[in-house]
Amino acid sequence: MTGDVFIDSPNVSDAPTPSEDGMGCHSAGKMEAAARSAGKSQILDQYAADYPQGPHDKPQSMCPAFGSLRVGLRMRRVATVLSGSACCVYGLTFVSHFYGARRSVGYVPFNSETLVTGKLFEDIRESVHAMADPEKYDAIVVTNLCVPTASGVPLRLLPNEINGVRIVGIDVPGFGIPTHAEAKDVLAGAMLKYAREEAEAGPVATPESGKSDRPTVALLGEMFPVDPISIGAMLDPMGLAAGPTVPCREWRELYAALDCGGVAAIHPFYTAAVREFEAAGRSIVGSAPVGHDGTAAWLAGIGDAFNVGADKIAEAQNKFLPAIKGALAATPINGTITLSGYEGSELLVARLLIESGANVPYVGTACAKSAWSEADRDWLEAKGVKVKFRASLEDDCSAMEAINPDLAIGTTPVVQKAKERGTPGLYFTNLISARPLMGPAGAGSLAQVVNAAIGNKGRMDTMREFFEGVGNGDTAGVWEGSPNVDDGFRAHRKKKHEKAARAAKAAEMI
Ligand code: SF4
Numbered sequence: 001m002t003g004d005v006f007i008d009s010p011n012v013s014d015a016p017t018p019s020e021d022g023m024g025c026h027s028a029g030k031m032e033a034a035a036r037s038a039g040k041s042q043i044l045d046q047y048a049a050d051y052p053q054g055p056h057d058k059p060q061s062m063c064p065a066f067g068s069l070r071v072g073l074r075m076r077r078v079a080t081v082l083s084g085s086a087c088c089v090y091g092l093t094f095v096s097h098f099y100g101a102r103r104s105v106g107y108v109p110f111n112s113e114t115l116v117t118g119k120l121f122e123d124i125r126e127s128v129h130a131m132a133d134p135e136k137y138d139a140i141v142v143t144n145l146c147v148p149t150a151s152g153v154p155l156r157l158l159p160n161e162i163n164g165v166r167i168v169g170i171d172v173p174g175f176g177i178p179t180h181a182e183a184k185d186v187l188a189g190a191m192l193k194y195a196r197e198e199a200e201a202g203p204v205a206t207p208e209s210g211k212s213d214r215p216t217v218a219l220l221g222e223m224f225p226v227d228p229i230s231i232g233a234m235l236d237p238m239g240l241a242a243g244p245t246v247p248c249r250e251w252r253e254l255y256a257a258l259d260c261g262g263v264a265a266i267h268p269f270y271t272a273a274v275r276e277f278e279a280a281g282r283s284i285v286g287s288a289p290v291g292h293d294g295t296a297a298w299l300a301g302i303g304d305a306f307n308v309g310a311d312k313i314a315e316a317q318n319k320f321l322p323a324i325k326g327a328l329a330a331t332p333i334n335g336t337i338t339l340s341g342y343e344g345s346e347l348l349v350a351r352l353l354i355e356s357g358a359n360v361p362y363v364g365t366a367c368a369k370s371a372w373s374e375a376d377r378d379w380l381e382a383k384g385v386k387v388k389f390r391a392s393l394e395d396d397c398s399a400m401e402a403i404n405p406d407l408a409i410g411t412t413p414v415v416q417k418a419k420e421r422g423t424p425g426l427y428f429t430n431l432i433s434a435r436p437l438m439g440p441a442g443a444g445s446l447a448q449v450v451n452a453a454i455g456n457k458g459r460m461d462t463m464r465e466f467f468e469g470v471g472n473g474d475t476a477g478v479w480e481g482s483p484n485v486d487d488g489f490r491a492h493r494k495k496k497h498e499k500a501a502r503a504a505k506a507a508e509m510i
Contacts, residue, residue: 054390189272
């Protein structure tokens, strides 16, 4: 083991050749064609159905595989092994540790020879055999990144289990999985499928936390830790309890999740996970208990799914809705906000902002439209909000520029663009989605950070004036005097780029 990444191949000295690493995030079309001719059509067709792509066919955010990697790294007694180009694995490992993984990431490297001769698959198989220690692990997750997927490395041929350690192999290519949110679903779905088949075959272990004596609602989507507790409190008057949150933190929770009475698709992009729950006979309720209207509708939907009766639903609503209304009124938000992100919870946050008093003309989400966000879309559109699914970075930036909001909540490049204009910006992933959103606790949780950011407009203007002209175009960097601009050279380069782009387009059509 070498620090955070352990090398488990006989060919540790052979670095991937440039031709392997040259096929990266921006070669999506070529990689997909290669993967299909290498026997991956079935899985790519499944991904195309589960995660329909939008205006962009390549990742516009971080590597999608980070989603599934993070899900594996957060599980107890689960090892994760990546198979991919060294640069991809370096980036994924770096980001994992940036977000505090505190766990090793396994890596089986390859070179041109091991890739094309099938030796890479043998190396992966050797690695999982060497790692499969039931004292340490319940499961080992092996992930094919772009290049091994495009080369058809057949993880399905790995043994299902070794010494009682489950082996879960998944393909998570950037050319089939559009966002890191949806990559979480790839692994969550694969694990639920495995656990469902185990449960169908015979008795399975109960989770360490024990079994609830009430019917449970399994929760789909990673949430702020207090949110499942808030949801549990809101379910209590209906005689229900919050079940495990999927993605789970330990293998045995998967059985408990499947054993639920119904599923709340809090985040709406878990298509593969929903398929497994439906195969287990569970019904799915969309949207989430956010704000007054969202909570009222969600409690009614859950109550109906569990047939608890109108009086019990009303009891839950009467207990919590006044508190939510009070919290929203006590923490108003005034201002126009554009909102975009790739976490899948964008529509829920927009509902909360609007109920807090904000004007939200635009919501963009990098995730696809799904049946479980329909209620949120309807509610937002009825309030005049433009909701854009599979929004591209260009969509989000042009909405922000056209609306000129008091605050732009978005991904890093959107926030960067906003700040360049002197518009306050907040990064969705770190500052918004890492807060409670559900029930009374969520009702007032956004106001402080949002109002503080809107109040910073004066400081943003001062900074923009101070830095005016620095760090942009010809004036980027530190110059003494004016830069030497050669218009002829620029025109020549521009022509060359346009020619190369035309040639690439023509090659795609062949
Ligand atoms: S694995 Fe991720 S970083 Fe590597 S080429 Fe694919 S999408 Fe890009």
